[in-house]
Amino acid sequence: MGTDPLTVDWTEAQVAVMHRLRDWAVGFTELNQHLSTWMRLPTSDANALGNIIWADEAGTPLSPAELSRQIGMTSGATTVLLNRLEAAGHIVRSREGSDRRRVTLRPVREAREQARAFLAFAGAEIAASLGDTPDPELTTVIAFLERMTAAARQANTRLARGERGDQKTV
Incomplete structure (x- = not known):
């Protein structure tokens, strides 16, 4: 495969970058846990809903299979999770475009507004850092x-x- 990451003589800066990336991943995971509390959802459901909202906002809505891959769940477990989110009124599944077989996941307006309210409150420091x-x-x-x-x-x-x-x- 090329470079063996366990035997490379990494520079101090390269090691520091990997530590900072890990720190960001840990911090982001903790923010997702707070989002789950904010929205009164299990962590896995909030994580999935966050991915659905993020993809929809980016104009690239997810299919259930794409969501399964992103959240690391089997298709069966993802179906159960999506059933819960749909029953709770957080998402809708639709068949859009020319291929009517492809299911697209969309957040409902209220779920999007709750997530935006969370981001407005919890993301203030991140927004300030980006702005600076x-x-x-x-x-x-x-x-x-x-x-x-x-x-x-x-x-x-x-x-x-x-x-x-x-x-x-x-």
Whole structure:
């Protein structure tokens, strides 16, 4: 596969970057837990709803299969979770576009408004930090994160195919 991350002589800056990325992931996970409390949902449901809202806001609504992959649940467990979110009035499943077989997940207006209220309250520090960051620095960070995301996507694709390298399955 190329570089063995366990044997590379990483620079201090590279190690620091990996620690900061982990710190962000931990902080983001904790924010999602607060979102679940805010919306009175189980953490898994709030996480799924957040992904559904985020994708819809970006103009790329999710299918149940895409959501399953993002949240790391089986299709059956995701169906149960989506049934709960739909019964609670947080999402709707629809068949849009030319392929009427494809189910699209959409948040309802009230769920979107609750999530926006949470972000307005909980995201104040993050918004201030982004606002204080000069555009050239943001451009550098965007390019770096795009490379890291592409690398993670490649690894996830390889792992999803069942590749295990030299490791034996136990």
